[in-house]
Amino acid sequence: MKQLGELLISPHGGQEIVMGNTAIVRAMIESNVRVATSYPGSPTPEIAAAIASIPKDKNPLYFEFSTNEKVATEVAFGASINGHLSTVFFKSVGLNVAADTFVQLGHMELIGGMVIVLGDDPGANSSQNEQDNRHYARLAYIPMLEPATPTEVYTMFKEAARLSIERRMPVILRLTTHVCHAKEKVNFTSWRSQPTDNSPLFNPDNGPYIPLTTKLVLPLKRRALEKLALFSAHADTSSLNTLVDHGNSTYGVLTMGAAFQSLQDVLEKAVVKPNILKLGIIHPLPKKLVADFLRQHMEVKVLEELDDFIEQQVKALAQEIGITTKIIGKQDYEDWLNEYTPEKVDAIMRKTWLQLLPPLAELPNHPLQWSARPAQMCPGCGHRSAFHAIKQALGADDITVADIGCHTLGIMEPYKMGQILLCMGHSSGTAAGLSLFNTSRKVVAFLGDSTFFHAGLPGIINAVFNHHNFTLILLDNGTTAMTGHQDHPGVGYNFNGPTDKISIRRLLEGIGITNIREIDAYAQAKLKEAVKAAIAEEGFKVVIAKHPCMLKLMSERSAAGNPPPPQVEITEDCNQNYTCINSFACPTFQRDTEGGVWVNNDLCIGDGSCKQTCPAKAIIHKARSKGGI
Amino acid sequence: MPSTKIDIYLIGVGGQGIGLLSEVIIRAADYAGLPVRGTDTHGLAQRGGTVSSCIRIGPRAHSALIQAGCADMVIALERNEALRGLNQLKTAGTLIYYDTQWQPLLVRLGKEPILRAEDISAECLRRNIQEYRIEPTKLSNPKMQNIALLASIAKNSSIPNITPAHYEQALNDLLEGNKLEKNLVLFHSLTTELG
Numbered sequence: 086m087k088q089l090g091e092l093l094i095s096p097h098g099g100q101e102i103v104m105g106n107t108a109i110v111r112a113m114i115e116s117n118v119r120v121a122t123s124y125p126g127s128p129t130p131e132i133a134a135a136i137a138s139i140p141k142d143k144n145p146l147y148f149e150f151s152t153n154e155k156v157a158t159e160v161a162f163g164a165s166i167n168g169h170l171s172t173v174f175f176k177s178v179g180l181n182v183a184a185d186t187f188v189q190l191g192h193m194e195l196i197g198g199m200v201i202v203l204g205d206d207p208g209a210n211s212s213q214n215e216q217d218n219r220h221y222a223r224l225a226y227i228p229m230l231e232p233a234t235p236t237e238v239y240t241m242f243k244e245a246a247r248l249s250i251e252r253r254m255p256v257i258l259r260l261t262t263h264v265c266h267a268k269e270k271v272n273f274t275s276w277r278s279q280p281t282d283n284s285p286l287f288n289p290d291n292g293p294y295i296p297l298t299t300k301l302v303l304p305l306k307r308r309a310l311e312k313l314a315l316f317s318a319h320a321d322t323s324s325l326n327t328l329v330d331h332g333n334s335t336y337g338v339l340t341m342g343a344a345f346q347s348l349q350d351v352l353e354k355a356v357v358k359p360n361i362l363k364l365g366i367i368h369p370l371p372k373k374l375v376a377d378f379l380r381q382h383m384e385v386k387v388l389e390e391l392d393d394f395i396e397q398q399v400k401a402l403a404q405e406i407g408i409t410t411k412i413i414g415k416q417d418y419e420d421w422l423n424e425y426t427p428e429k430v431d432a433i434m435r436k437t438w439l440q441l442l443p444p445l446a447e448l449p450n451h452p453l454q455w456s457a458r459p460a461q462m463c464p465g466c467g468h469r470s471a472f473h474a475i476k477q478a479l480g481a482d483d484i485t486v487a488d489i490g491c492h493t494l495g496i497m498e499p500y501k502m503g504q505i506l507l508c509m510g511h512s513s514g515t516a517a518g519l520s521l522f523n524t525s526r527k528v529v530a531f532l533g534d535s536t537f538f539h540a541g542l543p544g545i546i547n548a549v550f551n552h553h554n555f556t557l558i559l560l561d562n563g564t565t566a567m568t569g570h571q572d573h574p575g576v577g578y579n580f581n582g583p584t585d586k587i588s589i590r591r592l593l594e595g596i597g598i599t600n601i602r603e604i605d606a607y608a609q610a611k612l613k614e615a616v617k618a619a620i621a622e623e624g625f626k627v628v629i630a631k632h633p634c635m636l637k638l639m640s641e642r643s644a645a646g647n648p649p650p651p652q653v654e655i656t657e658d659c660n661q662n663y664t665c666i667n668s669f670a671c672p673t674f675q676r677d678t679e680g681g682v683w684v685n686n687d688l689c690i691g692d693g694s695c696k697q698t699c700p701a702k703a704i705i706h707k708a709r710s711k712g713g714i
Numbered sequence: 715m716p717s718t719k720i721d722i723y724l725i726g727v728g729g730q731g732i733g734l735l736s737e738v739i740i741r742a743a744d745y746a747g748l749p750v751r752g753t754d755t756h757g758l759a760q761r762g763g764t765v766s767s768c769i770r771i772g773p774r775a776h777s778a779l780i781q782a783g784c785a786d787m788v789i790a791l792e793r794n795e796a797l798r799g800l801n802q803l804k805t806a807g808t809l810i811y812y813d814t815q816w817q818p819l820l821v822r823l824g825k826e827p828i829l830r831a832e833d834i835s836a837e838c839l840r841r842n843i844q845e846y847r848i849e850p851t852k853l854s855n856p857k858m859q860n861i862a863l864l865a866s867i868a869k870n871s872s873i874p875n876i877t878p879a880h881y882e883q884a885l886n887d888l889l890e891g892n893k894l895e896k897n898l899v900l901f902h903s904l905t906t907e908l909g
Contacts, residue, residue: 086887086888087887087888087889087890088887102740102741102744102750104753104754127756127757127758128756128757130756131756210755210757210758210759211756211757211758211759262757263753263777263778263779265756266753266754266755266756266778267751267752267753267778268737268740268751268752268753268754268778269750269751269752269778270744270750343777346776346777346778347776347777347779349776349777350775350776350777350781353774353776426777426779426781427777427779427780427781428781428782431781446784447805453797453798453800453801453837455794455797455798455829456794456818456819456820456821456826456829457764457818457819457820458727458762458763458764458794458795458798458818458819459763459819460728460758460759460760460761460762460763461761461762461763461819462761462762463729463761463762491761494761497819498819498820498823499823567758567761568757663824666822666823666824667823667824670819670822670823672762672816672817672819672822674822675815675816675817675822676817676821676822676824676828677828678828685815685816685817686856687814687816687856687859688816688856
């Protein structure tokens with residue numbers, strides 16, 4: 086929305102249709118958050134996009150994309166112990182990166198308050214797993230709230246901030262993909278900006294802030310447990326937990342988050358509706374509230390997405406208070422998997438109490454199994470050129486290690502470059518392990534430029550430190566492309582403006598790497614030769630295959646009013662060798678029913694990186710072409 | 715206020731502008747006084763993969779997601795995605811699709827057959843689905859296919875109670891400058907010319 090930024094800071098409030106990721110920013114403003122930090126990752130980057138929509142001179146909060154989630158958490162922590170309310174947000178697996186810092190937060194007196202916003206991804210829509218970060222709340226003795234709708238994202242963030250300041254403890258707001266991205270009309274209240282106090286209030290006497298050895302750590306842990314117990318007592322009466330009373334003393338459902346919305350959809354057609362206790366505070370468990378709910382029903386279904394986090398605690402609680410209510414949790418592995426969409430919850434509820442729902446409506450017969458359309462590299466992507474060239478340089482038996490970024494898409498047909506993937510920045514370490522005792526199969530690791538700074542460096546330094554023998558190919562497109570083109574330390578800009586650009590090449594040279602080759606990814610023949618040469622050498626070698634992200638470049642050019650370059654066409658010289666469509670496989674090239682190949686003008690960006698791939702030289706720029714970019 | 719429920723499932727390819735189309739319809743529904751919620755695909759799939767969006771109009775919609783096989787209407791921006799979208803559509807529902815062709819990976823690699831518009835018509839006939847195929851228009855910018863499709867929806871009052879003026883209000887909310895002007899020109903020309 087074009088006026089979004091003004092709306093987010095408007096003193097008047099009002100109604101607006103927004104997604105959860107936008108509503109949360111209004112809540113940050115109303116809560117007087119001073120510092121917000123992040124590292125981009127789905128499903129949360131739109132939070133930063135909403136912050137970016139606020140006019141710079143009117144933005145009351147400082148925001149930065151830090152180099153990774155751990156650093157982002159530390160920046161927010163530092164601000165909080167200096168008296169500023171802070172927030173940090175990132176995706177599910179980002180918490181693994183931040184974990185070393187995160188697990189300490191519950192031990193600390195956070196005098197300014199701090200809200201940790203997690204974007205969990207049930208269903209692994211854009212992640213390498215669907216980990217349930219509720220376990221982390223328990224591990225670190227930190228309270229966790231979970232909203233179900235954009236309206237609740239807005240109200241619960243404000244409550245999380247209030248509780249965090251009041252109790253000088255961190256509070257987690259756990260979002261999930263379709264809470265982040267759900268849109269609805271949210272009522273924003275009016276607010277008045279508070280006078281800001283920039284004085285650094287850090288005082289070691291508020292601590293201790295040094296958790297070292299038994300004598301200091303145990304009292305800090307005891308205090309964390311005490312705070313958590315107090316929070317549990319608060320949870321029992323908090324309005325964030327809601328009871329939906331259908332007057333049913335037999336059946337009750339204990340649920341939370343997006344699953345609650347799905348359940349309500351399913352129950353629209355129910356013959357008999359169970360009562361529902363919807364938890365807003367999911368850690369610590371509001372024990373008294375849950376115990377009462379158990380006592381009031383003969384059977385209670387715990388309906389929770391992903392793991393049996395609440396179920397285990399509820400069963401323990403039932404044993405503790407000696408009640409015999411039947412508690413129905415996960416019934417099979419399917420219940421542990423994937424998003425609790427309305428259709429999934431429908432199936433689970435039928436499995437639980439078949440009699441509550443009318444017979445299943447007939448769904449369309451013969452679901453169509455039409456050709457899957459996985460994500461792919463964009464037309465003109467430098468990574469495609471790079472993979473096309475690199476594939477020709479490697480032997481069929483060589484081992485390629487993928488990493489995370491747009492270049493991960495090289496794993497797919499027809500390139501199949503990248504056979505192993507763990508997480509951000511793993512590739513150098515994994516490749517090092519694969520190279521041990523290995524004299525017959527070359528090992529090649531891929532890494533992107535943003536991930537290089539995020540988590541790639543330790544593995545690279547290790548390769549130098551321990552003399553590992555593999556080739557690292559840095560696929561440098563000059564941005565954090567997959568998550569929406571956020572700047573990183575190698576770009577020369579940060580979120581707030583120009584900054585010093587950190588040269589990847591000079592950084593590599595600075596740690597003593599001398600075997601570095603740098604090639605434009607569009608120069609396929611040169612790149613192929615460089616990779617061939619690199620893998621033939623012993624030791625740790627780096628090849629930088631560089632080309633700007635064309636999606637970003639073309640949209641910047643278009644925004645600046647530049648006309649698009651001419652597209653390519655296929656001439657009569659085409660002898661149907663199909664290299665363009667079978668091996669290079671730019672999505673621009675399509676098939677017709679007569680065995681011909683045509684250029685899709687919706688897709689071609691006129692980059693011309695395909696021309697060199699045609700053995701018949703049958704791909705040319707259309708008339709008035711001055712060549713590629 | 716009309717209390718009818720209508721669940722609309724939008725489907726297309728990352729890069730086709732489904733996000734804007736969805737946002738326009740949601741806002742237009744709101745301008746028409748209809749309760750509405752929805753959600754889009756974000757993240758990895760936006761890079762040329764299948765993307766979808768749910769729009770749920772009516773007071774009894776809780777989740778932002780539509781149950782498979784329960785959508786009242788499927789709006790597709792591309793031929794292959796139109797067929798995929800039929801899995802979401804109820805029997806005797808409505809399919810509206812813009813008939814451009816961005817072939818999926820395995821079709822391009824020659825490992826799966828090329829889909830023809832007739833294949834979609836046959837499936838629609840079999841399931842008693844009302845099919846509206848929109849012939850691609852010559853556009854100065856293929857990124858405006860979403861607006862061409864929107865114009866057809868507006869012109870034919872495909873979504874009850876939402877008028878062309880509501881869509882235009884929504885476009886005014888979302889776009890500005892040259893982009894707004896170009897999209898409005900296209901929208902106007904197509905809403906007055908389409909039959």
